[in-house]
Amino acid sequence: MTTFDARPEAASGTRPPGWLSAVLIDGRPSDCDAVFTFHDLSAFEPGCVSMARRFIDQTFGSWGAERVTFDTQLVASELVTNAMRHGGGAIQLRLLRHDAEFACVVADHNQRAPIAAVTDIFAEYGRGLRLVDALCADWGWLTPRGPRKLVWAVLRG
Numbered sequence: 253m254t255t256f257d258a259r260p261e262a263a264s265g266t267r268p269p270g271w272l273s274a275v276l277i278d279g280r281p282s283d284c285d286a287v288f289t290f291h292d293l294s295a296f297e298p299g300c301v302s303m304a305r306r307f308i309d310q311t312f313g314s315w316g317a318e319r320v321t322f323d324t325q326l327v328a329s330e331l332v333t334n335a336m337r338h339g340g341g342a343i344q345l346r347l348l349r350h351d352a353e354f355a356c357v358v359a360d361h362n363q364r365a366p367i368a369a370v371t372d373i374f375a376e377y378g379r380g381l382r383l384v385d386a387l388c389a390d391w392g393w394l395t396p397r398g399p400r401k402l403v404w405a406v407l408r409g
Contacts, residue, residue, distance in 0.1 A: 268392060268404055271350040276357065276394060276402060284349035286311040290342045300336060304328045304345050308356075311347050320354055320409045323387045327405045328356050330380035334403070335360035343400060353389070357404045363395040366403055 267273060274280040288307040294300055305325045312321040328345060335342035339360025348355040368381040384391050384405055391405035 268355075268394070269350075269353065269390065269406060271353070272348065272355050272404060272406065275348060276396075276404065282348050282350070284315055284347075286347045288345045288347075290344065296336050296341050298336075300342050301329050301332050304332045304342075307345060308347065312354075315349055317349065317354065317409055320407050323407055324354060324356055327384050327387055327391075327407065328358065330384050331356065331358040331403050331405065334358075334366060334380060338362065338364070338366075339401060352409045354407045354409060355404055356407070357402050359400055359402050361400055363399065363401050365401075366393055 268276060271282075275282045275285070286307070288304065290300055290303070294303070305328065308325050308328055309321055312318060312324065324347075332342050332345065335358050339362040341361055343359040343361060344357075346355075346357040346359070348357070366381055368385070387407065388405045389408045391403070393404070394402045396402065
């Protein structure tokens with residue numbers, strides 16, 4: 253488990269890029285930062301995923317970043333689904349942009365590390381984090397103070 257007092261560790265074994273670390277850990281403002289908060293009643297509903305996709309479409313459209321919209325929607329879908337299934341519900345989706353990099357950060361209610369499942373060919377679930385790993389330049393997780401976790405993923409545009 254990591255806190256802001258300890259070195260943040262990620263599921264992929266790396267720290268967030270410096271710019272993202274400055275925003276998530278140091279609390280520095282970002283020029284391109286959009287936040288969508290899931291309502292308590294919808295934090296466990298499958299509709300959270302479609303709301304996240306629409307939010308990404310609108311935000312990336314306003315940023316002129318349509319070329320990475322689809323991949324970011326796939327990544328966010330997996331992270332929000334994991335938050336609903338394993339994280340006690342999705343709290344927030346945050347999108348950030350820095351130069352040609354885009355970050356998708358999902359907050360949930362559980363500090364446990366995301367773990368990529370070992371699945372067989374017939375498994376119905378368990379491939380989401382492998383998809384995130386394949387689409388992203390990097391991804392990982394942080395556990396700030398309090399009972400929550402931030403799972404972050406960085407895509408390059």
